[in-house]
Amino acid sequence: xxxLHHMGLAALAAGLRARRFSSVELxxxxxxxxxxxxxxxxxxxxxxxxxxxxxxRAADRALARGEAGALTGVPLAHKxxxxxxxxxxxxxxxxxxxxxxxYDATVVAKLRSAGAVMLGKTNMDEFAMGSSNETSWYGPxxxxxxxxxxxxxxxxxxxxxxxxxxxxxxxxxxxxGSIRQPAALCGITGLKPTYGRVSRYGMVAFxxxxxxxxxxxxxxxxxxxxxxxxxxxxxxxSTSVEREVPDYVALIEQPLAGLKVGLLREFFDKGLDPExxxxxxxxxxxxxxxxxQLIEVSLPNLPLSVPVYYVVAPAECSSNxxxxxxxxxxxxCEQPRDLKDLYCRSRGEGFGAEVKRRIMTGTxxxxxxYYDAYYLKAQRVRQLINADFTRAFQQADVLIGPTTPTAxxxxxxxxxxxxxxxxxxxxxxxxxxxxxxxxxIPCGFVGELPVGLQIVGPHFSEERVxxxxxxxxxxxxxxxxxxxxxx
Amino acid sequence: xxxxxxxxxIESIAALARLELTGAEVxxxxxxxxxxxxxxxxxxxxxxxSVTPMAHPLPGLSQRLRPDExxxxxxxxxxxxxxxxxxxxxxxxxxxIE
Numbered sequence: 001x002x003x004l005h006h007m008g009l010a011a012l013a014a015g016l017r018a019r020r021f022s023s024v025e026l027x028x029x030x031x032x033x034x035x036x037x038x039x040x041x042x043x044x045x046x047x048x049x050x051x052x053x054x055x056x057r058a059a060d061r062a063l064a065r066g067e068a069g070a071l072t073g074v075p076l077a078h079k080x081x082x083x084x085x086x087x088x089x090x091x092x093x094x095x096x097x098x099x100x101x102x103y104d105a106t107v108v109a110k111l112r113s114a115g116a117v118m119l120g121k122t123n124m125d126e127f128a129m130g131s132s133n134e135t136s137w138y139g140p141x142x143x144x145x146x147x148x149x150x151x152x153x154x155x156x157x158x159x160x161x162x163x164x165x166x167x168x169x170x171x172x173x174x175x176x177g178s179i180r181q182p183a184a185l186c187g188i189t190g191l192k193p194t195y196g197r198v199s200r201y202g203m204v205a206f207x208x209x210x211x212x213x214x215x216x217x218x219x220x221x222x223x224x225x226x227x228x229x230x231x232x233x234x235x236x237x238s239t240s241v242e243r244e245v246p247d248y249v250a251l252i253e254q255p256l257a258g259l260k261v262g263l264l265r266e267f268f269d270k271g272l273d274p275e276x277x278x279x280x281x282x283x284x285x286x287x288x289x290x291x292x293q294l295i296e297v298s299l300p301n302l303p304l305s306v307p308v309y310y311v312v313a314p315a316e317c318s319s320n321x322x323x324x325x326x327x328x329x330x331x332x333c334e335q336p337r338d339l340k341d342l343y344c345r346s347r348g349e350g351f352g353a354e355v356k357r358r359i360m361t362g363t364x365x366x367x368x369x370y371y372d373a374y375y376l377k378a379q380r381v382r383q384l385i386n387a388d389f390t391r392a393f394q395q396a397d398v399l400i401g402p403t404t405p406t407a408x409x410x411x412x413x414x415x416x417x418x419x420x421x422x423x424x425x426x427x428x429x430x431x432x433x434x435x436x437x438x439x440x441i442p443c444g445f446v447g448e449l450p451v452g453l454q455i456v457g458p459h460f461s462e463e464r465v466x467x468x469x470x471x472x473x474x475x476x477x478x479x480x481x482x483x484x485x486x487x
Numbered sequence: 488x489x490x491x492x493x494x495x496x497i498e499s500i501a502a503l504a505r506l507e508l509t510g511a512e513v514x515x516x517x518x519x520x521x522x523x524x525x526x527x528x529x530x531x532x533x534x535x536x537s538v539t540p541m542a543h544p545l546p547g548l549s550q551r552l553r554p555d556e557x558x559x560x561x562x563x564x565x566x567x568x569x570x571x572x573x574x575x576x577x578x579x580x581x582x583x584i585e
Contacts, residue, residue: 307530311527347507348507383539
């Protein structure tokens with residue numbers, strides 16, 4: 001039997017059903033890995049050892065009765081912005097350091113009812129605002145490939161945990177690249193589904209027209225299994241879409257012969273590191289070997305996606321984060337002089353520098369006299385970008401390109417200049433603006449560091465994106481590589 | 488065309504956003520917000536004369552309505568466990584009216 005942490009979600013679920021190991025054994029093995037790595041990686045904010053072992057014992061009893069669900073007994077971790085009943089949900093912020101959620105997010109409830117066992121809550125950029133995991137109130141997460149480097153963000157804790165095989169899978173969220181960018185920088189598979197595919201109920205809101213929950217796993221096959229259990233209509237989320245969930249697991253073996261793969265001219269720009277570009281070009285040959293047909297497509301308005309995002313996302317953030325007022329939950333300052341002082345100091349103390357920057361940017365672009373010039377203008381350009389994607393998907397079945405301009409960068413390298421940090425998401429933001437499903441998969445290394453390949457599909461084509469990723473992973477083994485020290 | 492926000496503008500934005508800033512934070516945000524606004528100023532160049540603003544990421548969809556039926560139970564005691572200060576089931580704040 002191979003080592004437990006080398007096995008993916010699907011293999012672990014099968015092994016549990018065959019009683020080759022127990023859920024308690026799995027929980028102990030992965031909890032041990034989490035606890036031993038915590039000092040080096042800081043991937044977790046809360047480790048729920050006792051609850052995990054109790055849930056694992058219950059899973060073992062269900063397995064013994066032959067009542068196994070798709071994920072019964074399989075350990076997972078949740079990004080710490082998914083509400084978990086009775087467990088702190090901090091969102092990486094001092095503001096919610098004391099917040100114990102009274103309910104479960106729909107994603108958490110669905111994975112639990114599929115039998116998954118939560119081992120803990122992963123570290124993240126504060127309120128998911130960041131691309132490096134350096135804005136967390138709980139300190140930065142380190143990249144398991146090189147602890148001097150960032151794991152990416154905002155789902156950096158989930159990505160580092162899966163890369164170091166501390167868990168076989170973790171939930172994550174993506175507003176401008178927060179699943180795909182850390183997946184690329186950590187050498188794993190990340191999937192952001194179509195907007196509305198996965199419920200946002202109980203997912204702490206950052207930018208509601210862009211936020212979408214998804215998966216971080218080693219392989220596309222594992223992402224398919226996890227997504228199948230997470231996705232679906234939820235009456236508690238007014239933007240959730242009433243549409244049947246396909247069996248992503250059954251559909252993943254679709255042949256790729258004749259698949260029209262669009263190369264986005266705008267993705268191969270001067271910002272793309274030449275070594276990264278080489279890995280992407282090599283990956284394209286694999287798609288050709290699978291029978292795919294490469295064509296070049298252009299999205300002329302895509303270079304404006306970062307400016308659009310840094311109007312729309314802060315605007316939505318400033319509205320969403322108005323709820324943190326020190327009154328009903330969250331941080332409250334000491335000895336408030338009056339109500340206004342209570343609001344201002346609770347928020348001033350509770351939020352970190354990047355969150356305040358985005359709240360203020362959003363407040364400015366929504367304020368009287370600036371709304372038309374910034375917010376409405378950005379929503380119009382967003383429409384143009386969306387139309388570009390619609391045209392591109394008339395020619396191509398999927399779009400492929402890099403996930404990030406470079407491999408992982410040093411902790412501290414980009415913290416002094418927000419614009420440099422924001423430009424990390426230049427290739428990922430487009431899919432959020434248009435609500436499209438997109439994945440990042442590992443496609444090689446630059447030196448010792450993994451490189452991510454991005455696959456974007458039309459709305460509700462997760463099965464096609466996953467099949468393309470899986471086809472690539474059948475011919476390559478980049479997704480099986482584990483950082484030294486964690487093998 | 489570089490735009491620079493004044494100290495007073497930053498203080499006014501922070502007041503609107505109900506954020507207390509320290510004296511040291513003001514110049515930091517003056518610099519970074521000015522740069523961000525400059526950066527997003529690139530949007531001006533796009534021709535959007537006949538374009539409707541995008542209001543929903545999925546084309547043709549808008550917010551769904553549900554029947555006006557009671558589906559929630561009363562959780563207020565449970566929810567107030569997260570509150571900084573309560574009394575008699577109410578959330579307490581500093582006195583508003585003397």
